[in-house]
Amino acid sequence: MKRIILTSPDKIYGNITLPSSKSICNRALIINALAQAFSKPENLSDCDDTRVMIHALQEMPPVIDIGAAGTAMRFLTAFLSVHPGTHILTGTQRMQQRPIGLLVNALRTLGADVEYSGNEGYPPLRITGRQLINHDVTLPGNVSSQYISALLMIGPALKNGLTLNLTGEIISRPYIDLTLHLMKSFGAKAGWANEKQLYVEPHPYEAPSSYYVESDWSAASYWYEICALAPEAQIELPGLFRQSPQGDAYVAHLFSSLGVKTQYLDHKVVLQKEGKPVSQMTYNFINQPDLAQTFVVTCALLNIPFRFSGLQSLKIKETDRIAALMKEMKKLGYVLTETDGCILEWNGERCPSDISPCIDTYEDHRMAMAFAPACIPLGKLSINNPQVVSKSYPHFWDDLQATGFTINGKN
Numbered sequence: 001m002k003r004i005i006l007t008s009p010d011k012i013y014g015n016i017t018l019p020s021s022k023s024i025c026n027r028a029l030i031i032n033a034l035a036q037a038f039s040k041p042e043n044l045s046d047c048d049d050t051r052v053m054i055h056a057l058q059e060m061p062p063v064i065d066i067g068a069a070g071t072a073m074r075f076l077t078a079f080l081s082v083h084p085g086t087h088i089l090t091g092t093q094r095m096q097q098r099p100i101g102l103l104v105n106a107l108r109t110l111g112a113d114v115e116y117s118g119n120e121g122y123p124p125l126r127i128t129g130r131q132l133i134n135h136d137v138t139l140p141g142n143v144s145s146q147y148i149s150a151l152l153m154i155g156p157a158l159k160n161g162l163t164l165n166l167t168g169e170i171i172s173r174p175y176i177d178l179t180l181h182l183m184k185s186f187g188a189k190a191g192w193a194n195e196k197q198l199y200v201e202p203h204p205y206e207a208p209s210s211y212y213v214e215s216d217w218s219a220a221s222y223w224y225e226i227c228a229l230a231p232e233a234q235i236e237l238p239g240l241f242r243q244s245p246q247g248d249a250y251v252a253h254l255f256s257s258l259g260v261k262t263q264y265l266d267h268k269v270v271l272q273k274e275g276k277p278v279s280q281m282t283y284n285f286i287n288q289p290d291l292a293q294t295f296v297v298t299c300a301l302l303n304i305p306f307r308f309s310g311l312q313s314l315k316i317k318e319t320d321r322i323a324a325l326m327k328e329m330k331k332l333g334y335v336l337t338e339t340d341g342c343i344l345e346w347n348g349e350r351c352p353s354d355i356s357p358c359i360d361t362y363e364d365h366r367m368a369m370a371f372a373p374a375c376i377p378l379g380k381l382s383i384n385n386p387q388v389v390s391k392s393y394p395h396f397w398d399d400l401q402a403t404g405f406t407i408n409g410k411n
């Protein structure tokens with residue numbers, strides 16, 4: 001096992017080129033392929049999740065291994081259902097525990113040929129593409145929005161278009177809107193018919209002459225965290241915009257109550273410390289699940305009691321993030337409580353911390369990146385298997401070094 005030891009500088013100043021958004025990259029790649037576009041989207045990320053998507057679409061091998069990429073697994077399941085040929089779609093062991101039954105059922109209702117080659121309800125899948133005739137399908141919106149995005153994106157390729165009826169609470173809704181945004185940029189006619197129903201007209205995609213992917217707001221959250229925890233900091237992040245289709249752009253607003261101000265300039269944002277953090281924080285992360293880890297670590301280390309709800313999807317992500325957060329925060333001396341698998345709270349209760357805490361990352365990039373800034377108030381922190389960051393932000397550790405952090409054991 002690899003381990004790094006992090007220490008932070010006193011003052012943190014930097015200009016950071018973030019990776020581009022893997023959510024946008026992976027949508028643009030799927031839509032571009034369905035549009036049979038001539039050129040690839042520009043500014044594609046070099047992260048694992050996008051690399052596996054590029055490889056799958058370029059090579060189309062009989063067995064497609066998408067590693068740990070949830071978007072690639074879900075989007076390709078729908079894509080391969082309408083693409084000629086038979087493929088096995090598989091991923092890491094963890095991916096084989098991440099449910100996909102609701103998407104498979106929905107695709108079968110549309111007429112798709114999708115079989116389980118392992119356990120019922122989970123990858124790997126055996127998919128044979130064909131033309132899908134049916135157009136009306138109902139599925140729960142409360143497990144993963146990626147199923148809905150996957151179905152929407154193949155909508156323009158269906159003979160009769162698509163009507164999606166969603167039942168239950170709709171989670172991660174900004175990601176559905178992001179999908180619609182990209183589809184429309186590629187000429188699709190799609191949208192919300194009402195609060196619970198989406199439509200896609202049987203109108204083919206028309207690729208724009210070029211499509212440029214913007215930087216990743218979820219990745220920016222770790223720099224907000226650094227700014228919030230540092231005694232003195234100013235960070236410039238080029239390639240981020242106020243008017244972003246990414247739901248995680250809301251991180252700027254959320255961190256304004258934790259003492260970080262965002263200045264929106266022409267082609268960048270600038271983060272600066274300003275004002276006093278709130279004395280406690282309550283927030284429902286239903287629309288920004290990927291920000292939850294960032295806020296758990298930031299609030300606890302700023303000694304801000306919190307109550308975070310809307311976390312039900314965290315259990316089926318790269319790891320069970322609720323369990324992982326509780327376990328690792330305990331190493332730092334914070335006792336968190338969980339309620340009903342969807343609420344995490346910290347009421348200020350402390351326990352003895354480990355003498356030299358060493359954070360486990362559970363094959364989850366966000367565990368590594370959310371905990372790394374904790375080295376600022378702690379003085380020093382070890383992180384196990386730091387290479388996990390490559391899922392979304394391969395140069396995260398280099399960027400920390402460039403702003404003055406020392407990282408022992410990196411190479």
Ligand SMILES: O=C(O)C1=C[C@@H](OP(=O)(O)O)[C@@H](O)[C@H](O)C1
Binds near residue numbers: 172313
């Ligand atoms: O569509 C997307 O790009 C994503 C949707 C979200 O997943 P869920 O819809 O499963 O919450 C998010 O957590 C994931 O990182 C990316």
Ligand SMILES: C=C(OP(=O)(O)O)C(=O)O
Binds near residue numbers: 068071317318366
């Ligand atoms: C949940 C995530 O990714 P995915 O579901 O696409 O694997 C994430 O990046 O936090």
